[in-house]
Amino acid sequence: MTSDPLFQHIEQMHGTRDWGRVLDAGTGSHSLRWICSLPTTGWTAVTIDTTRVQSTLKGIGGSLRETDAMVLGDWTDPALLQGERFDTVLVDYLIGAIDVFTPYFQNRILARLLPHVRDRIYVIGLEPFPSQTPSIAGQLLIKLAQMKSACRLLSGQRAFREFPAKWVERQLEQSGYKVEDTKHFPNVFRERYVRSQCSAVRRALKLLDDRNLAQALEENLQALETQLLDATKTNNGIRLSSDYVITASRVEAFPEDSKTT
Numbered sequence: 001m002t003s004d005p006l007f008q009h010i011e012q013m014h015g016t017r018d019w020g021r022v023l024d025a026g027t028g029s030h031s032l033r034w035i036c037s038l039p040t041t042g043w044t045a046v047t048i049d050t051t052r053v054q055s056t057l058k059g060i061g062g063s064l065r066e067t068d069a070m071v072l073g074d075w076t077d078p079a080l081l082q083g084e085r086f087d088t089v090l091v092d093y094l095i096g097a098i099d100v101f102t103p104y105f106q107n108r109i110l111a112r113l114l115p116h117v118r119d120r121i122y123v124i125g126l127e128p129f130p131s132q133t134p135s136i137a138g139q140l141l142i143k144l145a146q147m148k149s150a151c152r153l154l155s156g157q158r159a160f161r162e163f164p165a166k167w168v169e170r171q172l173e174q175s176g177y178k179v180e181d182t183k184h185f186p187n188v189f190r191e192r193y194v195r196s197q198c199s200a201v202r203r204a205l206k207l208l209d210d211r212n213l214a215q216a217l218e219e220n221l222q223a224l225e226t227q228l229l230d231a232t233k234t235n236n237g238i239r240l241s242s243d244y245v246i247t248a249s250r251v252e253a254f255p256e257d258s259k260t261t
């Protein structure tokens with residue numbers, strides 16, 4: 001069984017249903033490794049990011065069955081997976097990444113996926129960080145997130161944009177789904193998270209044309225990183241925001257399914 005509490009929750013919500021054919025609509029090593037551990041009849045994993053194809057395949061040890069497929073594609077393309085349907089669809093932190101690749105498509109992605117959803121859809125997301133929080137450590141983490149977005153923008157890349165569970169629930173309801181359940185998982189951020197976010201900022205800083213500005217930002221980042229690493233040790237992790245899992249199903253059965261019932 002998976003040790004990830006979000007995937008554990010999905011397994012519980014899924015109960016005795018068949019997993020059948022599974023679509024990982026925004027793939028990565030973490031989600032696909034979990035899907036590979038399930039008794040599926042096949043999976044299709046989609047990413048728009050060329051670099052993720054190899055890293056994700058490496059993450060699962062490269063073991064694909066004939067019924068498994070890694071697809072490099074863009075959900076704004078109407079031809080992507082046309083006519084294919086899946087028993088289970090996972091939308092794992094996809095919505096928060098859409099602004100990076102295909103901005104302004106966030107409010108259309110769930111309707112775009114509907115023709116592919118035969119039964120259940122599970123949406124995982126992160127509640128957007130607030131601008132202010134009473135905890136000093138939490139405020140430092142907010143500053144790091146702001147710095148990451150600012151440095152991405154300065155280096156000519158778009159920033160990630162998370163959406164609240166309430167917004168996703170509304171989108172699901174407007175897109176032909178019934179929300180069955182929403183569960184929040186309070187976040188505790190530790191050293192690994194701080195280091196990975198700082199690395200992401202440094203990757204963006206490398207792309208900055210203005211090297212003086214990059215140097216000043218690097219110094220600022222170093223000070224912030226030291227404070228944050230101390231805070232993760234002192235407070236046994238930093239509590240801020242939460243992840244969520246929304247379970248939803250189609251309002252209307254697939255036309256082919258309703259003919260036989």
Ligand SMILES: C[S@@+](CC[C@H](N)C(=O)[O-])C[C@H]1O[C@@H](n2cnc3c(N)ncnc32)[C@H](O)[C@@H]1O
Nearest residue numbers: 026027028030031047048049074075092097102
């Ligand atoms: C943050 S990652 C998801 C995390 C991933 N599930 C994991 O386990 O690491 C976002 C994914 O959504 C994909 N994505 C974002 N916008 C997309 C689009 N318009 N079409 C297809 N894939 C997209 C990215 O390429 C990436 O694979």
